[in-house]
Amino acid sequence: MKKTLLLTGLLLAGLAGVMFLTNPKQEAFEGFAIEQVKTELCPKIPLGFAKQCPDAIAQNKTMLQGFIGQNTKVQNYGLFSLYETNVSVRELLPKEATPFLSLIPLPPPYELKTVGLFGGFIIYNAKEQK
Structure with missing residues (x-):
C-alpha cells in the first residue's frame, strides 16, 4: 500500500513538473492568437479582402x-x-477608415477564453460580443 501511494505521489509530482515546465508563455499565446485570426476571422472579411488578410497579418x-x-x-x-482575449476587426483598422466602416459588413467582436498547458493552447469558449 505504501509503495502504491509513493508511486502515485511520484507520478503526480512528475506530472506537475512537466506541466510547470511546459506552461506556455504569453508570447507563444500571441503567436497562437494570430494564427487563429488568420484561419477564423480572415475568411469572414467581405468584399474580396479575405484573400489579402493573411498577407496583411504577416x-x-x-x-x-x-x-x-x-x-x-x-x-x-x-x-x-488562462487567457481571455477580446478581438475586434474594427479596432485593427486605421483611424482614417472610421468614416467608411459603416459601409463594410465586418465580423463582430469576439471574446475568446483559452487555456494554455503542455506547450499548447485550447480555446474552450468563443462567443460573439454584441
Missing part, C-alpha cells in the same frame, strides 16, 4: 502581437494559464 505581425497583448488578460497558475 506584414503587421509585431503590431498585432501588441494589440493581442493589450487585449488579453492572463491568469498564470504555474501548471497552466
Whole structure:
C-alpha cells in the first residue's frame, strides 16, 4: 500500500513538473492568437479582402502581437494559464477608415477564453460580443 501511494505521489509530482515546465508563455499565446485570426476571422472579411488578410497579418505581425497583448488578460497558475482575449476587426483598422466602416459588413467582436498547458493552447469558449 505504501509503495502504491509513493508511486502515485511520484507520478503526480512528475506530472506537475512537466506541466510547470511546459506552461506556455504569453508570447507563444500571441503567436497562437494570430494564427487563429488568420484561419477564423480572415475568411469572414467581405468584399474580396479575405484573400489579402493573411498577407496583411504577416506584414503587421509585431503590431498585432501588441494589440493581442493589450487585449488579453492572463491568469498564470504555474501548471497552466488562462487567457481571455477580446478581438475586434474594427479596432485593427486605421483611424482614417472610421468614416467608411459603416459601409463594410465586418465580423463582430469576439471574446475568446483559452487555456494554455503542455506547450499548447485550447480555446474552450468563443462567443460573439454584441
